[in-house]
Amino acid sequence: MLRFAAIGIDHGHIFNHIDGLLDAGAEFVGYCPESSVPALVDTVRKQHPGVPEVSRDQLLADKGIDVVCIAAVPRDRAGLAITAMKAGKDVIVDKPGVTTFAQLDQVKRTVMETGRMFSVCFSERLCVPSAVKAGKLVAEGAIGRVVQTIGMGPHRLSAASRPSWFFDLDAFGGIIVDIASHQIDQFLFYTGSNSGEVVASSVGNFGTPQSPDFQDFGEVLLRSEQGSGYIRVDWFTPAGLPTWGDGRLTILGTDGYIELRKYIDIGGRDGKDHLFLVDGSGVRHIDCSSEPLDYFTSFVADVRERTQTAMTQHHVFEVCRLSLEAQQQATHIGGRKSA
Structure with missing residues (x-):
C-alpha cells in the first residue's frame, strides 16, 4: 500500500490531497504540525486522530513514505518539494507549485536528477x-x-x-x-x-x-x-x-x-x-x-508503475512557465x- 505524509499545512487545499489519496487506497502515516494557520492543523487532528504528528525531518527521512503532500506558504513549496524528491519521495504540491523562474529551474533539475514526480494538484x-x-x-x-x-x-x-x-x-x-x-x-x-x-x-x-x-x-x-x-x-x-x-x-x-x-x-x-x-x-x-x-487514483498508479497518466510532467512545467x-x-x- 502506498504511504503518504503531509507537510506545509498552510492552505486548506491540503485536505484535497489527503482525502483524495485516502479514497485512492493510500495510507496516511504522518503530518508535520508546523504551520502559519494553526486552525488547519487542528482540523487535521480532529479528522485523523490516529495519524501521528511528526517533524518534517523525520517524515522526509522515513524511507517507508512514498509520497509527500505540500500546501505550504507558496514561496516555500518548491523548496520543500525539492528536499522531498531528493529524499526519494514523489510529491503532490498545491498550486502554485513555484513562484519564481529560479524555483522552476531548480525543480526541473531535481526531477531529472532524481526521477521523482512533481505533480501540482490544480484543484479547480x-x-x-x-x-x-x-x-x-x-x-x-x-x-x-x-x-x-x-x-x-x-x-x-x-x-x-x-x-x-x-x-x-x-x-x-x-x-x-x-x-x-x-x-x-x-x-x-x-x-x-x-x-x-x-x-x-x-x-x-x-x-x-x-x-x-x-x-x-x-x-x-x-x-x-x-x-x-x-x-x-x-x-x-x-x-x-x-x-x-x-x-x-x-x-x-x-x-x-x-x-x-x-x-x-x-x-x-x-x-x-x-x-x-x-x-x-x-x-x-x-x-x-x-x-x-480520477486524478488521485491515477497518481497512485503512476507512483507504482512510474507512468504519467494523471498528469504529464511536461504539462506541469508548462503551466508553471506560462503562469510566471x-x-x-x-x-x-x-x-x-x-x-
Missing part, C-alpha cells in the same frame, strides 16, 4: 466533478474541435481570516501565479495544447488599498496552435453570494459549447457542478455532482502599482 479541474465530466465530453468530440476557453476564477477575500503572508507579494507570487494557474492548466488541457504563449496580461489593486502590494484583479490572454484562452481572476466575490466564488468555464468548440458553473448556479438550481451542453441537438443541463474524480511569464509581463492597471 482535478477536484471538480463538472470539470472532469467536461474533459470526457471534449475527448468524445461532443463539441467538435475546441477553439477557445474562457475561465473565470472569482474568490472571496475574507481578509480578517487570512494569514499575514497572504498579502505579501513575494510570498504568494502574484494573483496570476497564485490563482490563474488553475485556468492556464484548463486552457492547455481542454484545447489539447502541449505549449502556449502569453499574448497579454494585467494585474491591479482596485479595492485593497490597505495592502498596496496585494493584487485583487488579474487577466490573461493566451494562444497556442490549437486555440486561444481568456482568463479573469479576482478577489471581489460579494458577501451576498452563498459560496466563496462563482467559478465558471466556457469551452467553445466548432460544433457546440460547454459552460460549467462549478460551485453555484445563480440561475437557481440547487447544488454544485452544473454543466450546460449546447450542440446541434439543443441545450442540456447535466448534474455532474456524482462524477468520479504572464505574471512577470503583466501591465499594472487601476490603483497603486505593486512593487
Whole structure:
C-alpha cells in the first residue's frame, strides 16, 4: 500500500490531497504540525486522530513514505518539494507549485536528477466533478474541435481570516501565479495544447488599498496552435453570494459549447457542478455532482508503475512557465502599482 505524509499545512487545499489519496487506497502515516494557520492543523487532528504528528525531518527521512503532500506558504513549496524528491519521495504540491523562474529551474533539475514526480494538484479541474465530466465530453468530440476557453476564477477575500503572508507579494507570487494557474492548466488541457504563449496580461489593486502590494484583479490572454484562452481572476466575490466564488468555464468548440458553473448556479438550481451542453441537438443541463474524480487514483498508479497518466510532467512545467511569464509581463492597471 502506498504511504503518504503531509507537510506545509498552510492552505486548506491540503485536505484535497489527503482525502483524495485516502479514497485512492493510500495510507496516511504522518503530518508535520508546523504551520502559519494553526486552525488547519487542528482540523487535521480532529479528522485523523490516529495519524501521528511528526517533524518534517523525520517524515522526509522515513524511507517507508512514498509520497509527500505540500500546501505550504507558496514561496516555500518548491523548496520543500525539492528536499522531498531528493529524499526519494514523489510529491503532490498545491498550486502554485513555484513562484519564481529560479524555483522552476531548480525543480526541473531535481526531477531529472532524481526521477521523482512533481505533480501540482490544480484543484479547480482535478477536484471538480463538472470539470472532469467536461474533459470526457471534449475527448468524445461532443463539441467538435475546441477553439477557445474562457475561465473565470472569482474568490472571496475574507481578509480578517487570512494569514499575514497572504498579502505579501513575494510570498504568494502574484494573483496570476497564485490563482490563474488553475485556468492556464484548463486552457492547455481542454484545447489539447502541449505549449502556449502569453499574448497579454494585467494585474491591479482596485479595492485593497490597505495592502498596496496585494493584487485583487488579474487577466490573461493566451494562444497556442490549437486555440486561444481568456482568463479573469479576482478577489471581489460579494458577501451576498452563498459560496466563496462563482467559478465558471466556457469551452467553445466548432460544433457546440460547454459552460460549467462549478460551485453555484445563480440561475437557481440547487447544488454544485452544473454543466450546460449546447450542440446541434439543443441545450442540456447535466448534474455532474456524482462524477468520479480520477486524478488521485491515477497518481497512485503512476507512483507504482512510474507512468504519467494523471498528469504529464511536461504539462506541469508548462503551466508553471506560462503562469510566471504572464505574471512577470503583466501591465499594472487601476490603483497603486505593486512593487
